Amino acid sequence: MWRRVASVSHLFSHSKSTKFNQGASTFKIWETFTSESEIPTPSKGSPFITFVLGGPGSGKGTQCAKIVEAFGFTHVSAGDLLRREIASGSAYGSVILSTIREGKIVPSQVTVELIQKEMESNDNYKFLIDGFPRSEENRKAFEQTIGAEPDVVLFFDCPEQEMVKRVLNRNQGRVDDNIDTIKKRLEIFDELNWPVINYYSQRGKLHKINAVGTVDEIFEKVRPIFAPLRYILLFCYPVCSICCH
Numbered sequence: 001m002w003r004r005v006a007s008v009s010h011l012f013s014h015s016k017s018t019k020f021n022q023g024a025s026t027f028k029i030w031e032t033f034t035s036e037s038e039i040p041t042p043s044k045g046s047p048f049i050t051f052v053l054g055g056p057g058s059g060k061g062t063q064c065a066k067i068v069e070a071f072g073f074t075h076v077s078a079g080d081l082l083r084r085e086i087a088s089g090s091a092y093g094s095v096i097l098s099t100i101r102e103g104k105i106v107p108s109q110v111t112v113e114l115i116q117k118e119m120e121s122n123d124n125y126k127f128l129i130d131g132f133p134r135s136e137e138n139r140k141a142f143e144q145t146i147g148a149e150p151d152v153v154l155f156f157d158c159p160e161q162e163m164v165k166r167v168l169n170r171n172q173g174r175v176d177d178n179i180d181t182i183k184k185r186l187e188i189f190d191e192l193n194w195p196v197i198n199y200y201s202q203r204g205k206l207h208k209i210n211a212v213g214t215v216d217e218i219f220e221k222v223r224p225i226f227a228p229l230r231y232i233l234l235f236c237y238p239v240c241s242i243c244c245h
């Protein structure tokens with residue numbers, strides 16, 4: 001396995017020091033390494049991006065923690081970024097708070113800017129973007145601003161009744177974890193999220209995962225999506241110390 005990676009280490013010889021140029025070289029290795037499998041080929045020069053979609057309470061955040069642990073992604077939760085923005089007392093804070101309380105979607109420009117800053121300030125090249133995009137408008141804004149598409153899209157498919165039960169038991173003191181807001185969030189999810197899911201399904205990027213079961217049972221359905229990439233994901237990002245000089 002290592003020999004195979006090492007055999008393409010010359011691809012790094014012209015790496016420049018910028019984050020995304022290094023990324024481009026790393027992805028050449030990735031393409032070589034995975035050429036015989038069905039793993040998606042990431043765009044050159046882009047980070048490896050996974051969007052994590054699903055209704056409220058479907059278990060996105062819980063599964064992201066497991067994916068981070070197993071595969072070394074950086075977890076970027078759009079909801080957490082928005083809540084952090086509220087807590088920081090920023091100019092956008094009160095608008096974000098009322099939007100979340102009403103179960104609506106924060107303007108794309110605000111969310112994408114927060115995601116972009118988070119990605120840019122992180123040395124990692126592999127990101128789980130959790131709870132975003134929630135609409136086609138979100139999706140287009142991300143692609144235009146970041147200039148990248150996701151490599152993988154996970155969709156945690158969970159019955160409404162189960163999602164409501166989980167959210168009402170979440171117990172994290174969130175302003176939106178109440179029955180009225182959940183009903184609105186589910187309506188908005190139905191109206192705006194399905195077009196995004198269908199878009200990525202048509203592009204062959206969507207992995208639909210039945211989100212009913214224990215956390216570990218669900219993770220065993222997620223693991224095979226990333227497992228073929230585990231050596232690259234764990235050891236060669238951004239540049240490993242063994243083969244990437």
Ligand SMILES: Nc1ncnc2c1ncn2[C@@H]1O[C@H](COP(=O)(O)OP(=O)(O)O)[C@@H](O)[C@H]1O
Nearest residue numbers: 056057058059060061062166169170213214215
């Ligand atoms: N498979 C599961 N079975 C039961 N409860 C779960 C499961 N996955 C997550 N939970 C719980 O449900 C709640 C919502 O999970 P979370 O990961 O926050 O979902 P999301 O980010 O999609 O809203 C949390 O309290 C979490 O501990």
Ligand SMILES: O=c1ccn([C@@H]2O[C@H](COP(=O)(O)OP(=O)(O)O)[C@@H](O)[C@H]2O)c(=O)[nH]1
Nearest residue numbers: 056057078079099100103104105106131132
């Ligand atoms: O890209 C996003 C992500 C979140 N939100 C807002 O933040 C809330 C909570 O999002 P989060 O992803 O934390 O909720 P979860 O689905 O995990 O329960 C959502 O209902 C929206 O109001 C948003 O507007 N845009």
Ligand SMILES: [Mg+2]
Nearest residue numbers: 060061079131
């Ligand atoms: Mg969440």
